[in-house]
Amino acid sequence: MSQSIAFFEVMGQDAKKLQSFYGGLFGWSFSKVEGMDYSFINTPEGQVMGGIGQAPQGPGWGTTFYVPVDDIAAAVAHAVEAGGTVLMPPTEVPETTIAVVADPEGHPIGIAQAR
Numbered sequence: 001m002s003q004s005i006a007f008f009e010v011m012g013q014d015a016k017k018l019q020s021f022y023g024g025l026f027g028w029s030f031s032k033v034e035g036m037d038y039s040f041i042n043t044p045e046g047q048v049m050g051g052i053g054q055a056p057q058g059p060g061w062g063t064t065f066y067v068p069v070d071d072i073a074a075a076v077a078h079a080v081e082a083g084g085t086v087l088m089p090p091t092e093v094p095e096t097t098i099a100v101v102a103d104p105e106g107h108p109i110g111i112a113q114a115r
Contacts, residue, residue, distance in 0.1 A: 007051075008050045008066065018052050022052060067112070070113065079101040079103075085101065088100040
């Protein structure tokens, strides 16, 4: 079954600067996530949701799209078997579990499983 993109995010070393850049470029406003250097983009209903925040240390961060799956552990295992690497193991966040893997060339791909 084909899956559509459910969420996107931009992660970098200066979240405030990135939010200012994208906000000015596209007219986006943001809602800060309590306790994190991360904000959701206030998108109109029916559009893909997104966020901008501070990247964890290490390579492979930038712009990431998230695709919903039924079994996140199986999806991560498949990515590794296909030549990818795990950048962030399955992690619970509000309302979902996410993981980030890199494709064989190092591009990040987000995987999400609703809880």
